[in-house]
Amino acid sequence: MEDATGEAGTVSERELTPLALAALSIFAERPRHAYDVYQTMLTRREDRNVKLRPGSLYHAINRMVAGGLLAEVGTDRDGGRPERTTYKITPAGRERLAAQLRTMISTPVYEYPAFPVAVGELHNLPADEAVALLRARVGVLEAELDYHDAGDAWMRRAGLPERLWLDNHYIRVMHTAERDWCAALADRIAAGELDWTDRTPSGLAASCDYERAATPLHPDVPPRLANPEPAHQTEARN
Template sequence: MEHRLEARMPSLTPLAFAALGLLNEGPMHPYEMFQTMTFRGDERNVKVRPGTLYHQVGRLTDLGYAEAVGTEREGNRPERTTYAITDAGRTALAEALRQMVAEPADEYPEFHLALAELENLPVPEAVDAVRARVVALERERDDIDTALARVHERELAERYWLDVSYVHAMLTAQIEWLSATVERIASGDIPWDGPAHPDDTTSPHSKEPSA
């Protein structure tokens, strides 16, 4: 995410980006923003800390994406400054969102590389490793189920937790694909020896059958 944000929004962190999205809903003071993020469970995507949030709102102001619109005081508490998004901030937010959603980022996930090189492990080790990952992903999906139950209990509008639904769907797809693939490896349906190409019997990738 950070790489994509830098393309449109110089030196803007994911937390600042999330804060800008909140200000697009209406003027808020940073503590109110923190409370809203906590209620919605935004920590699933960004690290939400009050002190850091205040700093990022200040950064938005420096960039001209937000502006102070008033202060208020409750009892003996310090004054709280309310901020609002500017036209420049609204434009930057929309442009960044369009780019981030429409254009897949150039990412090189570690697991994709591991799958490409999995054939370097003996079959039993490869099978054990993949099955262990399936178990770990199932635990993650259980956590997502808990998060979904929580947002339903809070009656939070669906548009605010589309990312949770998306992650759940992606985890389910990964679990299904990995479960089916590891069984094909274990059964020998995916050969684990021989040349990399059927016409290349002298390929350096040919090797003895794994134990």
């Protein structure tokens, strides 16, 4: 079966992308038109959690309409502007939203972030450059933390329930941990605590110990690389 975009299956049958999930959550508050959803996501800085572009958002909304998660309420025109269609979430949409949230919260999925790859290959750079780059990242993260602190203060002054900005808490904790780790690593490299030579330990790739290190610690634990890729990442590449 193909949906309105010509892709196999309907959006109600597949995992929602993060963008679609965030939009559907906003529709769960009240009926809205697509541009209102876009502006609301910008105001709430959802663009820090998902890749937010008008075209991608409207495409996601159209797919959710085709999949029965949203339904048209009517159209209106404001002055000389084009007509805007208002949508509301359907019972199927609320069910799909709740089901995916349950899965996403309860089940960790390895999302293949880029930074650990760079950290794993950091030894290819000179020690002094590695230290400078790590400390530069610390500075960026500290600026991000200042931003989140300001956001916390604004939301408290506005009287918004804390449950509505738990994502800000989570991101702040993650940034704090990353900042502290990067700062500590930079200090260790600068102090000469890590062997930062150009050579690779002899026989590493061929050693039995290395091969054993790449296998699970317990036969009942599957290899990490067997962790399934999130469906929304597969869709994004197709």
